[in-house]
Amino acid sequence: MTAGRAYGFLTVARPRPAALARALGAVFAIGEGAVETGPEGEPDGWRWDTPVQCGYEWFGPGDIACALHVYAGPAVPDPPSEETVARALARELGTAVLTGAGTPPWIMRVLTPAGGSTYARTEDLDGEDRPGLRVTAVQAGVAALPHVPVRGLPEVVRALPLAPRDTGPRLWPWADLVCRMEAGWPPLRWYGADMYREDLRARDGLRDLEGDPRLEALDARFRAVTVDDGGGELGADPASAPWYRRRRPAVLPWRVLLPADPEAADWLWKWVEDGAEGKPGGVDLSSLDLSGADVSGADFSSSLFCGTGLRGARLTGTEFHRSHLQGAELAHADATGARFVRADLDGAVLRGTVLDGADLTRADLHGADARGASLRGTRLLGATLLDTDLRGADLTGAELGENTFGVTLDDTTTVTGLKGTLTGPATLIPAPGGAPAPLTGPALEHWLNSRGAAVRVTASLRAGAPSP
Structure with a gap:
C-alpha cells in the first residue's frame, strides 16, 4: 500500500x-x-x-x-x-x-x-x-x-539556471545566457530585453579574460545563436560598442508574451522563430486562442486571424494591414494605436475593445459588435460600417470620411468631436421599452451634432467615386 x-x-x-x-x-x-x-x-x-x-x-x-x-x-x-x-x-x-x-x-x-x-x-x-x-x-x-x-516574470526565468554547475562564478552569467539561447529560452520562451542587457554588462566585466579558452569557447557559441544588426535592436553605437553589443539573439525572446493556450503559444512562437514579420503573405493564426497574449508592435500585415481568439490581448501599435480578422474575438483587447488599414473585421467581436488612436481606414466592419468599444481619435476614413453595433461606444474625436454608416446607436453612444462625412441610415435603440427607430439624412445629422459631433450626412456616395 x-x-x-x-x-x-x-x-x-x-x-x-x-x-x-x-x-x-x-x-x-x-x-x-x-x-x-x-x-x-x-x-x-x-x-x-x-x-x-x-x-x-x-x-x-x-x-x-x-x-x-x-x-x-x-x-x-x-x-x-x-x-x-x-x-x-x-x-x-x-x-x-x-x-x-x-x-x-x-x-x-x-x-x-x-x-x-x-x-x-x-x-x-x-x-x-x-x-x-x-x-x-x-x-x-x-x-x-x-x-x-x-x-x-523574470523570477520564473531566474529560478531555472542553465549554466553547468562547474562554471566559474565570473563566467556563469555569460554561460547561462548562451545555454538559454541554445535551449530556446526556457522555461517561458521569453527573456526581457533588460535581462539581456544585464548579461551584456556581465560580459563587459570579462574583458580582462580575453584570450582565455573558456571565454573564447563561450563567445563562439554566442556568435552561433546571434546575428549582427549593428546594434540596432538594443540601441548600441556601432562605432564604439564592443562586438557582442552589436549582435542580437537570432530569435528575439522579448518580442511577444505568449498566450496561456499551449497550441496557440506553439504557433505564435514558431512565427517568432521564423522571423516572419512583414514577409509577403503574413502568417495564418486562424481559429487559435491567442487570448491574453502581448504582441504589441508586431507586424502581422496580410495575415489570417479568422475566428482567432484575441480576447484581452495587448495589441498596442500592432500592424494588421490587409489582414483578415473575420469573426475574430477581440473583446476587451487593447489595440491602442494599432493599424487595421484595409483589414477585414466583418463579424468581429469588439465589445469593450480599446481602439483609441487606431487607424481603420478602409477597413470592413460589416456586422461587427463594437458595443462599449473605445474609438477615441480613431481614423475610420472610408471604413464600411454596415450592421455595426456601436451602442455604448465612445467615438470622441474619431474621424469619418464618406463612410457607409449603417450602424446601431443608443443614448450611451458618445460622439463628442466626431467629425467628417457619412451616409445613413442608422438605427437608434431608445430607452428600454421603446421601439428601434431609423435615423436618416437631416435627422441623423441633427442627432449626432446635437451631441457634440461635427458631421455632414450626405444622401449617398457619388456613383463611381473612389473611396478615400
Whole structure:
C-alpha cells in the first residue's frame, strides 16, 4: 500500500462542495462518494475514513476566493501529480486554479479551464477575519483575472539556471545566457530585453579574460545563436560598442508574451522563430486562442486571424494591414494605436475593445459588435460600417470620411468631436421599452451634432467615386 499524498491549491472562484467532490472523485478515479469535503478546521461530522479528503478555506480580500487542502490516503493507488489534479479541478470547476511553482514562493502556476497554463506573481493581503491574496501580474492574460496586468516574470526565468554547475562564478552569467539561447529560452520562451542587457554588462566585466579558452569557447557559441544588426535592436553605437553589443539573439525572446493556450503559444512562437514579420503573405493564426497574449508592435500585415481568439490581448501599435480578422474575438483587447488599414473585421467581436488612436481606414466592419468599444481619435476614413453595433461606444474625436454608416446607436453612444462625412441610415435603440427607430439624412445629422459631433450626412456616395 502506498503512502498518502497531500496537495494544495488556490481557486479564483468559490467552488461548490458537490462539484468539488465530483471533480476529485473523477481525477482520483474513486467516485464522488469516496471524497469528503468540508470547511477546514471544522471536524464535526467529518468522515475520516474516506480515501480522499478536501478541506476548503475561504479567503477575504484580493483575487483568490478559496484554498483547497487535499489529501489522498494510502487507499488511493498511484495518486496523480499535482499538475494533473490542478488541471482537472480547473476544467471541472470552471475556474482558474493556482498551485505552487517552486521558488520563489510568491510565483505560482496558473491552470485555466480551457487547458492553458501560465505563471502569476502574488502578494499577501491583511484581512480582518480571513487571509487574502492579490495577483499582481500574470505572464499571459487569464480570463478569470481580467484586471491583472500582463508582464514578463523574470523570477520564473531566474529560478531555472542553465549554466553547468562547474562554471566559474565570473563566467556563469555569460554561460547561462548562451545555454538559454541554445535551449530556446526556457522555461517561458521569453527573456526581457533588460535581462539581456544585464548579461551584456556581465560580459563587459570579462574583458580582462580575453584570450582565455573558456571565454573564447563561450563567445563562439554566442556568435552561433546571434546575428549582427549593428546594434540596432538594443540601441548600441556601432562605432564604439564592443562586438557582442552589436549582435542580437537570432530569435528575439522579448518580442511577444505568449498566450496561456499551449497550441496557440506553439504557433505564435514558431512565427517568432521564423522571423516572419512583414514577409509577403503574413502568417495564418486562424481559429487559435491567442487570448491574453502581448504582441504589441508586431507586424502581422496580410495575415489570417479568422475566428482567432484575441480576447484581452495587448495589441498596442500592432500592424494588421490587409489582414483578415473575420469573426475574430477581440473583446476587451487593447489595440491602442494599432493599424487595421484595409483589414477585414466583418463579424468581429469588439465589445469593450480599446481602439483609441487606431487607424481603420478602409477597413470592413460589416456586422461587427463594437458595443462599449473605445474609438477615441480613431481614423475610420472610408471604413464600411454596415450592421455595426456601436451602442455604448465612445467615438470622441474619431474621424469619418464618406463612410457607409449603417450602424446601431443608443443614448450611451458618445460622439463628442466626431467629425467628417457619412451616409445613413442608422438605427437608434431608445430607452428600454421603446421601439428601434431609423435615423436618416437631416435627422441623423441633427442627432449626432446635437451631441457634440461635427458631421455632414450626405444622401449617398457619388456613383463611381473612389473611396478615400
